[in-house]
């Protein structure tokens with residue numbers, strides 16, 4: 505069977521930050537990065553702290569506009585769209601962040617957090633909305649009773665499931681997962697990863713999965729791209745990664 509076309513195509517992506525003082529040169533956080541992600545595929549972006557993983561994720565999501573390069577999502581170039589033009593497309597490419605509590609409104613009940621994207625994007629129907637929220641809770645392994653709670657009444661793993669349910673509300677095609685289980689207790693990580701894997705199988709979602717954890721990446725990703733100093737220095741199947749994460753730079757073959 506031919507491979508499906510990529511849902512995300514990134515080419516020559518560049519992100520600069522200003523130097524700390526006006527005498528310092530700009531920081532080239534992302535320095536010409538290219539990759540594709542296909543429907544149903546997980547591409548892991550790995551590398552040491554500060555190599556530019558989160559800056560790449562932020563630029564893909566157009567939360568910070570890249571300085572140059574191309575981000576094509578579902579065949580559309582995102583970098584040239586205005587914020588207004590991007591707005592209706594945003595539900596289709598959603599972030600899941602590392603710190604679930606920090607990304608949830610502590611005063612808002614879970615069911616309202618999950619309903620929020622539907623309301624914001626004009627997709628809330630009072631007749632069907634509550635059932636859709638219940639369905640989303642179920643998809644991430646929570647039940648209706650969790651909907652009435654506030655984030656502070658949930659465990660870290662449950663909070664992250666709420667973050668995933670919110671990301672799924674408007675039927676995305678791509679999730680950008682920035683260290684989605686790193687802040688969680690190791691005992692609940694596998695449960696959240698299993699939810700992500702099951703959702704991908706069921707919905708054909710594409711994942712860009714940012715991580716520094718090679719053992720985890722071997723487990724969840726199909727392909728891996730290794731970043732160093734703002735560049736991708738190797739790509740390959742995740743199963744080619746060594747079991748011990750001592751030499752991440754040589755973990756995958758170039759090309």
Ligand SMILES: Nc1ncnc2c1ncn2[C@@H]1O[C@H](COP(=O)(O)OP(=O)(O)OP(=O)(O)O)[C@@H](O)[C@H]1O
Nearest residue numbers: 521522531533552553554555556557558559560716
């Ligand atoms: N807002 C910013 N202003 C200036 N420099 C920044 C900013 N954000 C990141 N940087 C710098 O850009 C480089 C890449 O950072 P980035 O956070 O993208 O890397 P990372 O691989 O995600 O690291 P980590 O795993 O520690 O989050 C680093 O040198 C960082 O110090």
